[in-house]
Amino acid sequence: MDSEKRPVTTGVLVSFASLVVIIAGLKAASPIVIPLLVAGFIALILSPPLFYLQRTGLPTWAALSIIVISLVLVLTTLTLLLSVSIENIASSLPHYEARLTEHLGVAKVWLDNKGLNPSHQDFTALIDPALAVTLFGRLVNGFGNILANGLLIIFAVLFVLMEASAFPAKIRYLLPRPEQSLVHLARFVETVKTYLVIKSVMSLITGAGVALYLVVIGVDFALLWGWIAFFMNFVPYVGSLIAAIPVIVLTLLDAGPDIALLVAFGYLAINIIVGNVIEPRYLGQGLDLSTLVVFLSLVFWGWLFGPVG
Incomplete structure (x- = not known):
């Protein structure tokens, strides 16, 4: 009985050690x-x-x-x-x-x-x-x-x-049953590609809307905040919140609570319109991601690759 459990335990430990080595390698080679x-x-x-x-x-x-x-x-x-x-x-x-x-x-x-x-x-x-x-x-x-x-x-x-x-031809050469693998791979790549293209357009609309709104109400560095809103919109759930915090805080310091509330309202309105009205029309019901999974992923990849992670 013990001899049967030992290989399983050893395999788990080896897999965990390999994962740690891979993560350390990614961190060092970031x-x-x-x-x-x-x-x-x-x-x-x-x-x-x-x-x-x-x-x-x-x-x-x-x-x-x-x-x-x-x-x-x-x-x-x-x-x-x-x-x-x-x-x-x-x-x-x-x-x-x-x-x-x-x-x-x-x-x-x-x-x-x-x-x-x-x-x-x-x-x-x-x-x-x-x-x-x-x-x-x-x-x-x-x-x-x-x-x-x-x-x-x-x-x-x-x-x-x-x-x-040339990717399909190379896959046909490498895999034993290429046609079946190509069907699954093509479906996966097409899904990811469609998501990224639509998400990029939605992020561009969000960033442009934020920059234009901040220019209208006279907030400093409006173009910078717009680009940050564009990039952070790729992070589900919390990305827009993270993008809004620094500009709200700096506006609160510089222009007072009234303008800071206007900034917060603008971010909220833009993200509701884009995220809840426009985006679902093209992405359906979305990816159905767990908020906890997104948060833990944000912490892990942020630690591993910094702000870009």
Whole structure:
């Protein structure tokens, strides 16, 4: 009996140890793995327009050139936007820190009047002004690091797209029963591709709506917040909330609670319209993901690959 249980236990331990080694390897190789994963993600999104251009009669080299040039223009625009935004944010940090310190002073006076009397050291330790106004910079820097590897991403996307049309032939050569595997693989790839394309369009609508709304009400760094809303909209349930928190906090510090409430209302309205009205028309009932699974995935992949994870 014990001899039967021992191989099972050994197999479980070996599998767990292998998983730990793989995770450690991914963590150590994240500077290379992250750009390659992003490249695969982008290639999936760009493959439908590539195939469409090929169906119109364009040669493969011309279709690839159009796709790659468009990608270069988008990455260049994002890089310039983030560079300018980071410079502006860096120059504005003393202002936001001073405003936060001022608000903390008002809050301490209010607590003193209520008889709570917190010490200044304990109160500032609870909310560090310098930390509070720079946390969102980590998110921006995460995307900035991805854009810094733009050349690697572009070449990886180019090679993936060049090989895309040859994948079925290679699978037929490698697998013993290729036709059955190809049917399942094609269905899976088509489902993922359709989801990513539709989600990208919905995220673009969300980001553009956020940026336009923030420009109208006069919030700083509106284009940056729009791009962050675009990227974070790919994270189910909590992505839009994470994207909204830094702009609401900074608006509260800079312009007061009235404008901050307007910002919160705008984010809520845009996400309700896009997420609950427009998106379900194209994605059906969605992926039926567990909120707990999404949260744990967010924590794990965030730890493994940083803000981009």
